[in-house]
Amino acid sequence: MANWGRILSRGDVEDRRSFAPAAGGIGLAGIALYFVMSYLSGSEITVNDVLSQLQNVQVEQNQTRGATEFEGSDEYETFASTVLGSNNDMWNNLMTKSAETYNPPKLVLFRQATQSGCGTATSSVGPHYCPLDQTIYLDETFFDELTKRFGAEGGDVAEAYVIAHEVGHHAQNELGIMTEVNAAQNQNPDKENELSIQLELQADCFAGLWANSIRDLAVFDQGEIHEAINAAAAVGDDRIQEKVTGYSNPETWTHGSSEQRVAAFNRGYETGNLSSCELQL
Numbered sequence: 189m190a191n192w193g194r195i196l197s198r199g200d201v202e203d204r205r206s207f208a209p210a211a212g213g214i215g216l217a218g219i220a221l222y223f224v225m226s227y228l229s230g231s232e233i234t235v236n237d238v239l240s241q242l243q244n245v246q247v248e249q250n251q252t253r254g255a256t257e258f259e260g261s262d263e264y265e266t267f268a269s270t271v272l273g274s275n276n277d278m279w280n281n282l283m284t285k286s287a288e289t290y291n292p293p294k295l296v297l298f299r300q301a302t303q304s305g306c307g308t309a310t311s312s313v314g315p316h317y318c319p320l321d322q323t324i325y326l327d328e329t330f331f332d333e334l335t336k337r338f339g340a341e342g343g344d345v346a347e348a349y350v351i352a353h354e355v356g357h358h359a360q361n362e363l364g365i366m367t368e369v370n371a372a373q374n375q376n377p378d379k380e381n382e383l384s385i386q387l388e389l390q391a392d393c394f395a396g397l398w399a400n401s402i403r404d405l406a407v408f409d410q411g412e413i414h415e416a417i418n419a420a421a422a423v424g425d426d427r428i429q430e431k432v433t434g435y436s437n438p439e440t441w442t443h444g445s446s447e448q449r450v451a452a453f454n455r456g457y458e459t460g461n462l463s464s465c466e467l468q469l
Contacts, residue, residue: 189344190344190345190348190407190408190409190412191405191406191407191408191409192267192270192271192344192407194402194405194406194407195270195271195273195274195402195405195407196273197270197273197274197276197277198269198270198272198273199268199269199270199271199272199273199275199276199292199293199295200269200272200292200293200294200295201265201268201269201272201294201295201296201297202294202295202296202297203265203296203297204296204297204298204299204302205297205298205299207302264297264328265297267344267347267348268295268297268326268328268351269295271347271348271351271352272292272293272295272324272351272355274398274401274402275351275352275355275398276290276292276355277401278397278398278401279292279355279359279362280292282462283362283363288362288363290359290362291322291362293317293322293323293324293355293358294321294322294323294324295323295324295326295351295354296309296323296324296325296326297326297327297328298325298326298327299311299327299329300327302325304318304320304321304323304325305318305320305321305323306318306319306320306321309325311327311329311330313325314330315327315330315350315351315353315354316354317354317355317357317358317361319357319358319361319366322358322361324351324354324355324358326350326351326354328347330350331346331347331350334346334419334422341414341415341418341419342415342419343412343415344415345408345412345413345415345416346415346416346418346419347419348416349395349399349415349416349419349420349453350419352394352395352398352399353391353392353394353395354391355394355395355398356390356391356392356393356394356395356398357387357391359394360387360390360391360394365387365390365467366387369383369384369386369387369467384443385443385444385448386467386468387467388443388444388449389443389444389448389449389452390452390465390466390467392420392444392449392452392453392456393452393453393455393456393464393465394456394465395416395420395453395456396452396453396454396455396456396457396458396465397456397457397460397461397462397465398456399413399416399453399456399457400456400457400458400459400460401460413457416453417450417453417454420446420449420450420452420453421446421447421449421450422446424443424444424445424446424447424448424449424450452465
């Protein structure tokens with residue numbers, strides 16, 4: 189366990205793990221109404237329709253059952269807020285030096301599903317950043333999947349790396365890098381995946397910068413930074429594809445290989461220099 193108590197800053201974390209979606213929950217009565225309206229309108233009801241509606245109810249019921257589990261701040265919420273706060277400190281310092289203004293993101297903890305500015309955030313998507321509401325969405329049970337299915341060693345430093353990676357996407361949004369990459373993708377559709385990989389690898393490099401920024405605080409015990417490196421390797425496109433399909437197809441990569449992701453993180457961690465993370469568009 190890293191020495192997170194050495195970090196005093198806190199980020200804006202909203203804990204939705206206790207709540208079922210107020211607007212999205214339809215319940216069994218809602219399903220009945222859905223099918224009645226479909227019948228009256230002459231629409232065909234398929235098996236997939238039934239399964240989809242039942243899945244929505246299951247998500248609602250699961251979240252409702254957990255309503256008493258997360259009352260008040262718990263250890264994980266404090267951890268996430270600490271990691272987010274230390275990332276905010278770094279980016280605020282870096283942007284102040286460049287006469288830029290840094291607007292910190294929010295981090296939402298949820299279970300199974302919740303609403304975001306980009307639509308419905310689900311656990312199956314994994315941790316992600318929504319630029320439309322400048323918010324990171326995280327279901328911490330993702331890390332169980334990362335260890336059980338993709339062979340990551342796990343650990344709190346690995347989880348902190350993932351948060352730092354998502355804050356890196358927020359920094360890209362703040363700096364206009366996302367807009368620049370989107371424009372390049374529109375101009376060169378054939379390079380869409382290549383440019384997406386560059387964006388993800390830069391976020392990995394930014395995560396390395398964050399780890400470097402707190403190194404002198406003695407947050408990490410000897411060897412703990414390896415947890416972050418191992419996590420970066422575990423979420424490489426090649427390793428995930430090999431685990432899921434048995435083979436890897438570089439033409440469909442969107443985040444980069446394990447080797448590329450580890451190299452990007454190490455570049456930021458070892459140099460501590462923002463210029464080492466520049467894109468090559």
